[in-house]
Amino acid sequence: MDTSFRQNEPIYLQLIERFKLSIVSGELLPGDKLRSVRDLALWAGVNPNTMQRALFELERNGLIYTQRTSGKFVTEDADIIGRVRRELAEAKTAEYLGYMRSLGLKTDEILATIKEKEEENANS
């Protein structure tokens, strides 16, 4: 059971974020069947209503869909997944840039830092 949630934000929002990440990263593949709400709630250590709410939001965003008889599935629509990937990337980038600017770095300096780090990673 994983109970590591941030304190200051509703849990269902954090669940949505986790699902998005799993889908975008390929941990959950298009067409994969999701476990039951109860199982997912147990897995995340949260209230079933909270899990239900998160799934409802994901379904509204088109990331998952319900087949009346057999359960919930990850969307096979690559466009939607791509869109979510971009959203997540943008959000993280904005956060990163905000932090770097608060450190007093200019755009070219930030880009240089990224490049440097990537080369370091490639060599190791």
Place this chain on the structure above:
Amino acid sequence: MLGKLLKHEFRATGRLILPMYAVVLLVSLFAHFAFRMLDRGLPVFLGLLLYLIVAAFFIGLIGAFVYTFVVMIVRFKRNVLSDEGYLTMTLPVSIHSILWAKIIVSLVWSAATVLIAALSVVIAAFEVGWVVEALKDLGYLFELFFSYDDKASVLGWMLSIALYAVVSGIVGCLNIYSCMTIGYGFARNKVLWSIVAYFIISIILGWIGGGSLQVLVSLNENVFTSETFNESFYQNFTLLFGSQLLYGVIFYVLTWWNLRYRLNLE
């Protein structure tokens, strides 16, 4: 639900009472041989041992009644007024059922203890000649009964006495229960308050009983003079039985009301 309550009540108390019966009967068996050997010239230490067995037998007889009584009280305290009360008093049954289950089981064990005590006396004193005598006496008693002109009256007396015994047993039970529910309503010294309640209630009822008897006599001087035994028997019976019933109702309502409205488990 009363049936299920009775089943569990018998199981919970039986595991305490039945071994006691076994011990009492076993001791009476020893006492049987002890009695037999007492009048033979025996070495001092063996004689002492026999006396000890006989003493154990008599103490055991009294102990059987005391023990039955204690089990009844402790069962009520544990199962209703202490931690187990959290389970007992949240069962989907009425308080009436809980009370009656306790009363009936207490009554049955009391009667059983009387029977076991009688049986243990028979075992201790068993002798062929003695049994023959006893059977003869019993036969004589029956003869007497069937030679009596008014069999219906005798039967009526016997039934009345039996009924009285049952009802006074129930009232005795409820008397104790009501005092315990009063005592356990206090925040501290619950046992002490139960005992105090017992004495206060006894004194008050004694006054009321004595007082009403005086009133009765002063109203009609002839109230306790009657022509026949039958008449006087039923006069006394009505009076005693009626007062027992009244006490019973008072104790029952008191117990029920306390459990319903004043229960405050720790």
Place this chain on the structure above:
Amino acid sequence: MPILEAKSLTKRYGSNPALTNVSFAIEPGRIVGLLGPNGSGKTTLIKLANGLLQPTSGEILIGGMSPCAKTKSIVSYLPERINVPLWMSAEELIKFYSDFYADFEPNRAQDMLRNLGIGEKMRIKEMSKGTREKVQLILAMSRRAKLYMLDEPIGGVDPATRDYILATIINNYDPSASVVISTHLIADVENVLDDALFISRGEIVLYDSVDHIRESRGMSVDGLFREVFRC
């Protein structure tokens, strides 16, 4: 109809107020935290709902009825103390519960005992305190009740047991039943709660959904609790 409702509920012990003019309603399908420091009136409220105490004024209703034999048949109550007879074995207790509660499912109790490695033949008095508490929880959660009232179920248990208890509550979730969990250890239960009912000195100070508390105040229920009840 709410499964549990308090209307101007007041309870005094002598002249000491334990609950004062408490009103709230819990709908079916909710897991509600009854949260407050020790001595705030949580246990009094739960005992009132179970008919172990009578209100001084106002009323408490279970499915619209005052506590009685009928409401007791739909309420599963886990008191904060050991209430089962110590001389009984787990097996005997399962029979006892089956006898009295029509909604008790012996198979589930047996499964849970097996999962926790508790022998059915073992008597309660032979068990450790923690094991006794687990047996009581198993018995309470093996009923298909409409209202579960769990009084301090996680007080003083180790983290593994706490997780097991919370998992049992989640696993047992039924949209037509509600669960009330009283505790002062909020961080531990927060993730499984729908709603938080804050109680302080016998009065309701907040009754809101956990999501809404986090959304509107930007802090966890635990954080809010620490703020509200700061000494």
